[in-house]
Amino acid sequence: MKILAIETSCDETAVAALDIQGNKEMPEIKVLANELFSQAHLHKEYGGVYPNLAKREHLKNLPSLLSKCLKDANLSAEKPDIDYIAVTQGPGLEPALWTGINFAEDLSEKWDKPLIPVNHMEGHIFSVLYEAESPLEFPALALLVSGGHTELVRVDGFGDYKIIGKTRDDAAGEAFDKVARMLELPYPGGPQISTLAQTDRNENEESEITFPRPMLHSGDLDFSFSGLKTAVLYKVKNLNIKNQDTKAKIARAFEDAVVDILTAKTDKALEEAGDIRSLIMAGGVSANTRLREKMKSLSEKFEIPLKMPEKELATDNAIMIGIAGFIRAEKTEGEPSSSPSVPISAQGNLSL
Ligand code: KG4
Ligand code: ZN
Numbered sequence: 001m002k003i004l005a006i007e008t009s010c011d012e013t014a015v016a017a018l019d020i021q022g023n024k025e026m027p028e029i030k031v032l033a034n035e036l037f038s039q040a041h042l043h044k045e046y047g048g049v050y051p052n053l054a055k056r057e058h059l060k061n062l063p064s065l066l067s068k069c070l071k072d073a074n075l076s077a078e079k080p081d082i083d084y085i086a087v088t089q090g091p092g093l094e095p096a097l098w099t100g101i102n103f104a105e106d107l108s109e110k111w112d113k114p115l116i117p118v119n120h121m122e123g124h125i126f127s128v129l130y131e132a133e134s135p136l137e138f139p140a141l142a143l144l145v146s147g148g149h150t151e152l153v154r155v156d157g158f159g160d161y162k163i164i165g166k167t168r169d170d171a172a173g174e175a176f177d178k179v180a181r182m183l184e185l186p187y188p189g190g191p192q193i194s195t196l197a198q199t200d201r202n203e204n205e206e207s208e209i210t211f212p213r214p215m216l217h218s219g220d221l222d223f224s225f226s227g228l229k230t231a232v233l234y235k236v237k238n239l240n241i242k243n244q245d246t247k248a249k250i251a252r253a254f255e256d257a258v259v260d261i262l263t264a265k266t267d268k269a270l271e272e273a274g275d276i277r278s279l280i281m282a283g284g285v286s287a288n289t290r291l292r293e294k295m296k297s298l299s300e301k302f303e304i305p306l307k308m309p310e311k312e313l314a315t316d317n318a319i320m321i322g323i324a325g326f327i328r329a330e331k332t333e334g335e336p337s338s339s340p341s342v343p344i345s346a347q348g349n350l351s352l
Contacts, residue, residue, distance in 0.1 A: 001019070001020050001021070001083045001084070001326060001329060001330075002017070002018070002019050002020075002032075002081065002082040002083050002084075003017070003018050003019075003020065003082060003083065003084045003085070003086050003116075003322045003325050003326055003329075004016075004017050004069070004080065004082050004084070004085045004086070004107070004113075004322075005017075005018065005085075005086040005087070005118075005318040005319070005321040005322030005325055006062075006085070006086070006087045006088070006100045006103060006104050006318060006321065007087075007088045007100065007120070007123070007316060007317065007318040007320075007321045008054075008058040008062070008088065008092075008096050008097060008099050008100030008103075009088045009090070009091070009092025009093065009096060009097055009100075009120045009316065010049055010054065010092055010093060010096060010147065010148075010316055011038065011039040011040055011042075011043055011049045011054050011057075011096075011316075012036055012037070012038050012039070012040075012315070012316040012317065013036070013037045013039070013057065013058045013061045013062060013065060014034075014035065014036045014037070014065070014316065014317050014318035014321075015033075015035045015062070015065040015066050015068075015069045015318050016031065016032075016033060016034045016035065016069065016317070016318035016319045016321075016322050017031075017032040017033045017034075017069055017070070017072075017073035017075060017080075017082070017322075018030065018031055018032060018319065018322040018323070018326070019032055020322070020323065020326040023135075024129075024136075024158055024326075024327055024330055025135035025136045025137070026129070026132055026134070026135040026136065027129055027323070027326065029129065029130050029131070029319075029323060031319060032072070032073035032074070032075070033068070033069040033070070033071075033072035033073035034069075034317070034318065034319055035065040035066075035068050035069045035072070035318075036065075036317055036318070037057075037061045037065060039053070039054060039057045040187060040188055042057060043187055044186050044187050046187075047177070047181045047187055048177060048187060049093065049147075051093045051094075051095050051096060052095060054093055054095070054096040055093075055095040055096050055098075055099055058096055058099035058100065059099050062099065062100070062103050066103075066107075079111050079112075080111065082111075082113060083113070083114075083329070084113060084114050084115070084116050084325060084329050085104050085107055085108050085111075085113050085114070085115050085116070086115075086116045086117075086118050086321050086322055086324070086325025086326075086328070086329075087100050087101055087103075087104035087115065087116070087117060087118060087321070087344065088100055088101075088117075088118050088119075088120045088123065088321050089101065089117035089118060089119065089120075089344055089345075089346065089347055089350060090119065090120065090346055090347035090348055090349065090350030091119075091120055091121065091148060091149070091347065091348055091349055091350045091351070092120055092148070092346075092348060093348065094346045094347075094348040097346035097347075097348065098346045101117075101344050101345075101346055104344075105343070105344065115344060116325040116328050116329055117328075117344045118321045118324045118325050118328065119324065119350055119352060120316075120321070120350075121144055121146075121149060121283075121351075121352050122324045122327070122352065123320035123321045123323070123324040124144055124146065124282040124283045124320060125142050125144065125153070125155065125280060125282055125324075126320060126323045126324045126327055127282050127309040127313045127314070127317075127319070127320035127323065128280050128282060128307035128308060128309055129323050130309065130310070130313055130319060130320075130323065131310070132307065134305060136278055136280075136307065137277040137278045137305075138155060138156055138157050138277060138278070139154060139155060139156050139273070139275055139276055139277060140154075140155040140276065140277065140278040140279070140280050140307075141153070141154060141155070141266070141269055141270060141273060141276045141278075141279055141280065142154075142155055142280035142281070142282065143262060143266050143279075143280070143281045143282075143286075143295070144282055144283045145171070145172045145173065145262065145281070145282075145283040145284070145285035145286055145291075146171060146172075146173050146283030146284045146285060147171060147173035147174055147177065147188070147284055148171050148173070148174070149166075149167075149171050149283060150166065150167040150170075150171045150172045150173075150223050150225075150262075150285075151163050151165060151166040151167070152164050152165035152166070152221050152265060152266065152269050153352060154269075154273065154276075155280070158327050158330075158331060159327075159328075159331055161352040163351070163352060164221050164269060165220065165221025165222050165223065165265060165269060166222060166223065167222070167223040167224065167225065168215075168222055168223065168224045169224050169225060169226040170225040170226055170229065171225075172223070172225060172258055172262065172285045173188075173190060173283070173284050173285045174225075175225040175228065175229055175258060176188075176189045176190040176193055176258070176285065177189040177190070178229055179193060179229060179232050179251075179254050180192050180193055182232060182233055182236045182241075183196075183236065183241055183247055183250060183251060184241065188284075190284065190285060190287070190288060191287070193251045193254065193255055194251075194255060194288055194289060194290065196247060196248045196251040196252075197248065197251040197252035197254075197255040197256075197290070198252075198289075199248045200245070200248035200249050200251070200252040201252060203245075204249075207249070207252055207253050207256060208249050208253075209235065209249050209250060209252075209253035210253060210257075211228055211231045211232065211235075211253050211254060211256075211257040212227060212228060212231055212257070213228070213257050213260050213261050213264075214226075214227040214228055214261070215261070216260070216261060216264055221265055221268060221269050221272075222265075223261060223262075223265060225258070225261075228254070228257055228258070228261075232250060232254050235250055235253075236250065255288075255290055256290075258291075259288070259290050259291045259294050262291060262294075263291075263294045263295065263298055266279070266281075266295070266298060267298055267301075270298070270302050270304070276302070276304055277304060277305075278304060278305055278307055279295070279298070279299045279302070279304045279305070279306045279307065280306075280307045280308070281295050281306065281307075281308045282308060282309055282314065283314065284314055284315040284316065285314075286308050286309065286314045287311040287314035287315060292308065295308070
């Protein structure tokens with residue numbers, strides 16, 4: 001099955017062409033072309049994503065990314081030999097989502113190809129199918145950590161999700177971005193904080209600063225990062241962050257706290273469920289080296305395979321949207337829901 005996938009939910013404009021064969025648990029995914037334009041540098045001065053700028057940039061970049069994608073994939077620009085067009089429906093910034101949806105609908109009409117609406121978070125989950133070494137076994141537990149989401153999801157099968165824990169305030173990625181701003185580091189903050197934290201770990205065995213781990217013992221599977229953020233703010237006010245060493249110590253202590261919270265809640269979820277057969281971690285924050293190490297240890301403790309995307313596929317991209325599109329198409333094959341005539345509407349708060 002050949003799929004053209006489009007992602008515009010946030011600040012990455014992405015178009016990919018995939019050829020996917022085989023079963024859903026361990027498909028053979030061939031990337032024919034993968035185009036991505038990150039707007040992050042344009043949003044830097046706002047310290048986060050500015051929706052109207054994102055929209056303008058998506059509109060500007062989609063046509064050229066598509067042409068390049070078709071060319072790289074050796075597909076006709078007149079009427080490409082594809083089976084479906086997959087596009088992100090939500091969650092995300094609505095003005096940004098609409099640009100991708102409208103673009104995909106025009107193509108669907110022009111080429112007479114069916115359109116598949118994709119849930120962006122489902123895309124993150126199934127990003128782990130790319131180059132997977134073993135089939136995905138259910139029930140799975142997914143820790144989804146991105147700029148907009150932090151949730152623990154029980155996955156009983158394709159399309160069968162139950163959110164068993166989520167953040168009550170900021171998402172983990174959002175906390176990384178906000179703390180980065182306090183530390184005068186550019187957006188997106190995650191990679192910056194991570195690099196800085198490592199410099200302190202290389203020099204000092206123990207962390208000199210300790211931040212609270214909110215809701216660690218709350219008894220449920222929910223998260224909260226706003227108290228931690230406030231604790232960092234006080235520290236930043238009391239210490240001199242112009243000093244690079246001090247800045248690195250704060251970054252390390254913050255990263256340690258976030259990673260501890262995420263790992264502890266995932267541990268609790270695995271323990272409580274008792275029947276989980278795969279552990280999934282996905283979303284932009286899953287690119288975090290420290291978190292990857294801790295989740296690896298957790299998977300070893302429970303003797304469950306850990307499925308996580310390569311770092312390049314952890315942050316937003318169109319490959320994951322194509323994979324989720326493939327899952328949807330397989331599920332609805334023959335049903336009218338994948339007909340090109342159904343208009344798709346952007347859903348900023350779409351949940352799993
Ligand atoms: O999944 P994603 O690309 O976009 C959303 O769907 O939100 O996630 C972006 C988030 C940003 O908040 C960014 O700071 C964070 O992922 N991030 C990281 C790392 N790389 C990206 N956070 C921590 N460590 C990283 N290495
Ligand atoms: Zn995302």
